[in-house]
Amino acid sequence: MRTIALDSQILNTVQACARKVNYEFLQNWRPTEKAEALEKGDLMHRMLAHYYRARMENRTDTANVIQESAEIALKASVDMELSQSTVEENIMQFKSYALFYSNDGWRPLEVERPFSKVLYRKDDEVIWRVGDTIATEGTPGATGTVVREGLQILYEGVIDLIADTPHGIFVVDHKTASRRSTPSKLSNQFMGYSWATGSYNFVVNRIGFQKTLKESERFQRPFLSYNSQILKEWAENAIYWTRALVGYIDTGFFPPNFTSCDKYSGCIFQKVCEAIPEVREFKLQTNFYIGEPWSPHTRDKTGDE
Secondary structure, eight states: OEEEEEOHHHHHHHHHOHHHHIIIIISOEEESSOOHHHHHHHHHHHHHHHHHHHHHTTOOOHHHHHHHHHHHHHHHHTTSOOOHHHHHHHHHHHHHHHHHTTTSOOEEEEEEEEEEEEEEEEOOEEEEEETTEEEOTTOTTOEEEEEEOOEEEEEEEEEEEEEEETTEEEEEEEEEESSOOOOOTTOHHHHHHHHHHTOOEEEEEEEEOOTTSOHHHHEEOOEEEOOHHHHHHHHHHHHHHHHHHHHHHHHTOOOOOGGGTTSTTOOTTHHHHHSOHHHHHHHHHHHEEEOOOOOTTSOOOOOOO
């Protein structure tokens, strides 16, 4: 049986552009310079993970926990390309966040929980024959032949936090942000986490870096609510796109979607696609390197929105 594992990053990308899926998740091309937003998000996630694990252990020495979290960030930043001022700002925002929510009543139940759940499964199809005649299983002399390979789709990820709050148990995803925006309920990540956990209650834990805003405006926790129909539709959609990905892999043809090239900050492979086919490999080798295979369990944290 063939098994395909995906997460929200792969799902987002296959919906946007098949060629990018090939470059990023099948050939594993990585940019030589990591985006600052990703590293800032990664740094904040490291501090939040230590902070909430300590709270899960019922530690009451909050000042020590905050300082330990800051030291973890400082140590991690040595291998990052962030400026000292950016690292210091990240730590400052974390400390402000921790103090702002010190009495929020949240009780962490799980921190950075990896999951892998079967989204779809279809077994190999077998036809039984006696000679050239189709028969039923168990017919004397009948032999089985696999005529179609089965497919299993796993949906995977790492959930930042599951917390018992004064308003119920919530799945929580941390998001650093450099601008004010409203999180979308149609996010593959949010719907996928809700589907995987069976929880319809979701909180986006926003940590803003806007210097002109008050803490109450920088630190917000918008609540998203789902229902079974929406999540069933999401699952069916994810299966459809994964089967499309299987088709791309089997044919070796990954059609580009040029309407996605300039979305958000622009695709990192845009300059590669702009080159004629004969020089694209050179462009890749010049601006990227072959990294470790993508895994949702060891992925970089999502950075600024």
